Amino acid sequence: MRVKENLLGTAYNRLSATRSSQRIAIVGSQASGKTVFLTSLISHLKHHDPKAMNLGQGVEILKCEEVGGSLSLAKFPYEYNRSTLVHDNTWPAKTTDASVIKLELKLKKGRKRPEQVILEFMDFPGERAVDFQMFTRSYEEWSDMVLDSIQADCCYAELAREFNALSENITDEKEVTYAYKKFLGNALTQRYSRIITPSVFLIDCEGTRPDADGTPDIWCRERFCGLSAAEEFVPLSKPSRLNNKKLAAKFADRYRKYKRKVVTPLVKWLSDADQMFILLDTPQILAGGSSMYNDEQAIAEQVIELCDYKKGFWHDLFQVGFLGWLLCKPSRIRQVGIVATKSDMVATNDDIDNMESLIRQMTYKKLRGISADKFDFFTCSTVVSTEPVGGRPPRLRGRLVYNAQGEKISESSSEIVEFTPSRMPEFWPNDDEWDNYSFPDVYPQVSARRDTPPRQEGLERIVKFILGL
Ligand SMILES: Nc1nc2c(ncn2[C@@H]2O[C@H](COP(=O)(O)OP(=O)(O)OP(=O)(O)O)[C@@H](O)[C@H]2O)c(=O)[nH]1
Numbered sequence: 007m008r009v010k011e012n013l014l015g016t017a018y019n020r021l022s023a024t025r026s027s028q029r030i031a032i033v034g035s036q037a038s039g040k041t042v043f044l045t046s047l048i049s050h051l052k053h054h055d056p057k058a059m060n061l062g063q064g065v066e067i068l069k070c071e072e073v074g075g076s077l078s079l080a081k082f083p084y085e086y087n088r089s090t091l092v093h094d095n096t097w098p099a100k101t102t103d104a105s106v107i108k109l110e111l112k113l114k115k116g117r118k119r120p121e122q123v124i125l126e127f128m129d130f131p132g133e134r135a136v137d138f139q140m141f142t143r144s145y146e147e148w149s150d151m152v153l154d155s156i157q158a159d160c161c162y163a164e165l166a167r168e169f170n171a172l173s174e175n176i177t178d179e180k181e182v183t184y185a186y187k188k189f190l191g192n193a194l195t196q197r198y199s200r201i202i203t204p205s206v207f208l209i210d211c212e213g214t215r216p217d218a219d220g221t222p223d224i225w226c227r228e229r230f231c232g233l234s235a236a237e238e239f240v241p242l243s244k245p246s247r248l249n250n251k252k253l254a255a256k257f258a259d260r261y262r263k264y265k266r267k268v269v270t271p272l273v274k275w276l277s278d279a280d281q282m283f284i285l286l287d288t289p290q291i292l293a294g295g296s297s298m299y300n301d302e303q304a305i306a307e308q309v310i311e312l313c314d315y316k317k318g319f320w321h322d323l324f325q326v327g328f329l330g331w332l333l334c335k336p337s338r339i340r341q342v343g344i345v346a347t348k349s350d351m352v353a354t355n356d357d358i359d360n361m362e363s364l365i366r367q368m369t370y371k372k373l374r375g376i377s378a379d380k381f382d383f384f385t386c387s388t389v390v391s392t393e394p395v396g397g398r399p400p401r402l403r404g405r406l407v408y409n410a411q412g413e414k415i416s417e418s419s420s421e422i423v424e425f426t427p428s429r430m431p432e433f434w435p436n437d438d439e440w441d442n443y444s445f446p447d448v449y450p451q452v453s454a455r456r457d458t459p460p461r462q463e464g465l466e467r468i469v470k471f472i473l474g475l
């Protein structure tokens with residue numbers, strides 16, 4: 007059992023676990039590909055076939071079994087996700103709650119005796135990622151950060167005009183809360199969901215989401231910016247906080263409760279990890295435009311900052327005492343992988359190389375400043391669902407989810423067709439170049455045989471990184 011959420015937990019875990027027990031955080035915003043990545047990864051670990059995932063000469067996973075569980079978190083629904091892919095030929099449903107899975111591997115490396123490796127993973131709704139900034143911040147700091155992000159982006163500044171005007175002269179708590187929620191609702195209609203914090207406005211603790219046919223006004227009435235209708239809070243600027251001290255204190259109190267219940271359990275698990283992978287969906291970011299880029303970069307940077315949340319020797323010493331530190335040097339995030347997912351949505355190897363270059367440009371500066379021992383960049387598709395067919399411009403073959411009019415094609419009536427995705431640029435576009443990207447969604451292609459993992463591209467490099475091969 008791994009107990010991490012208290013001071014002695016780290017010591018206990020290190021003493022009780024084998025030395026090769028690894029907690030691996032997979033982080034990314036909504037639809038970045040976390041659930042598909044984890045489902046395919048588990049399938050490849052459980053049914054390792056060196057021809058389908060080559061981990062190097064003589065390296066083989068002889069056995070992989072699920073072990074243990076978590077007292078506080080649900081079990082990751084691996085079988086359910088896999089059967090959705092296989093039997094329904096559709097992608098797993100959007101994640102609504104955090105879940106974990108722990109695997110025990112018997113790893114053979116050449117002629118050496120097989121070693122035991124324990125890997126633990128978590129999946130969570132990507133909407134929560136924007137709340138991670140709360141973890142190390144007070145209500146005041148969070149407010150300033152959110153308001154700065156709104157001001158820094160011209161689309162958001164425009165959508166938040168009413169809220170900004172009102173917050174300069176607050177007369178009523180309800181009015182300012184409604185105005186902020188209206189901004190969030192407007193952002194949602196434009197598909198700018200990565201600015202939506204507190205994230206329960208988008209997905210509440212029961213996993214329910216705003217009705218897709220709703221309007222910002224309906225969502226303002228039905229959705230809450232806090233744990234309940236009576237516990238809402240919104241960001242206030244410094245002058246507003248000074249002019250409305252009582253309201254600011256009330257919001258700060260509700261913010262702390264929200265952080266304790268929704269944010270801290272999740273981020274503690276992640277910051278206690280040994281390795282972290284940040285998933286970035288470059289096709290979606292290119293199609294989404296510069297606001298989405300800004301949000302994704304901000305989320306990635308906040309997640310990267312978690313590597314420095316534990317400040318090395320003195321923090322460790324405080325956690326477990328000197329003897330504890332000598333015996334079991336507590337865990338911290340030692341290596342970070344930045345992963346460009348869905349590489350099968352582009353048509354050539356040059357495009358895939360450009361994907362890697364884009365995620366590098368987006369995160370490199372931040373990564374250079376952190377205390378992790380190692381970081382690297384990866385591209386992958388964990389359920390390859392297209393075939394390149396060449397041509398000029400290069401084309402792909404696959405079963406499309408939407409037709410040219412943007413209407414959904416049902417899975418059963420979607421035929422294999424050829425289509426032309428956009429080319430992946432070498433550099434992030436300039437302001438006037440964002441509108442032209444299109445990377446059509448396809449239905450998954452997975453073998454119905456239980457012991458045949460999905461076709462993958464690039465997963466072996468990631469697994470080698472995880473296992474230190
Ligand atoms: N073509 C292709 N599409 C993928 C791949 N992985 C994910 N997708 C697409 O991306 C969508 C989102 O993937 P998920 O794994 O559900 O994303 P997530 O990060 O778990 O999203 P949340 O649960 O909302 O946090 C899927 O429904 C697919 O449409 C892939 O390897 N290839």
Ligand SMILES: [Mg+2]
Pocket residue numbers: 040041042099100101129130131132
């Ligand atoms: Mg998911």
